[in-house]
Amino acid sequence: MDDELDDLYQEIILSHNKRPRNMGPLEPHSHEAEGYNPLCGDRYRIYVREGDDGKIEAVTFDGEGCAISKASASILTEAVKNHTRAEVDAKIAEALELLTAKEEPKVDLMTLGELAALAGVRKFPPRVKCATLAWHTLASALKDAGTISTEG
Numbered sequence: 001m002d003d004e005l006d007d008l009y010q011e012i013i014l015s016h017n018k019r020p021r022n023m024g025p026l027e028p029h030s031h032e033a034e035g036y037n038p039l040c041g042d043r044y045r046i047y048v049r050e051g052d053d054g055k056i057e058a059v060t061f062d063g064e065g066c067a068i069s070k071a072s073a074s075i076l077t078e079a080v081k082n083h084t085r086a087e088v089d090a091k092i093a094e095a096l097e098l099l100t101a102k103e104e105p106k107v108d109l110m111t112l113g114e115l116a117a118l119a120g121v122r123k124f125p126p127r128v129k130c131a132t133l134a135w136h137t138l139a140s141a142l143k144d145a146g147t148i149s150t151e152g
């Protein structure tokens with residue numbers, strides 16, 4: 001991966017950490033779940049409001065954690081808003097693939113947008129669970145499955 005791309009990824013992460021988007025509880029909401037990453041201590045609650053048309057109207061997150069976990073949650077809230085449930089499921093799969101696939105993922109900045117920054121986290125294996133946390137928590141919220149832990 002070239003340095004310019006690394007710089008771009010880092011900029012995206014820093015920007016979301018400094019100014020997290022959609023942070024705070026969401027009222028009313030239709031789904032929520034809590035996620036905990038014991039390796040780092042990241043703990044977030046994700047709130048989802050699903051519209052009558054089946055689209056995700058809004059997603060917010062609340063909680064505490066490191067810069068990567070917070071940036072990942074913030075990027076998530078923007079990436080899934082106004083998408084259908086099926087599209088959101090696809091985005092969750094895509095984000096987890098970017099973070100955990102064995103092979104270096106092909107990153108298309110045009111289609112991925114800020115999600116691409118997650119690919120930069122792969123270089124720091126201990127931090128991958130920080131970045132996957134919000135995505136696993138969103139999946140759990142949509143399934144009404146409650147609290148999840150990255151150790152589970």
Ligand code: ZN
Pocket residue numbers: 037040041042065066067068069130
């Ligand atoms: Zn963390």
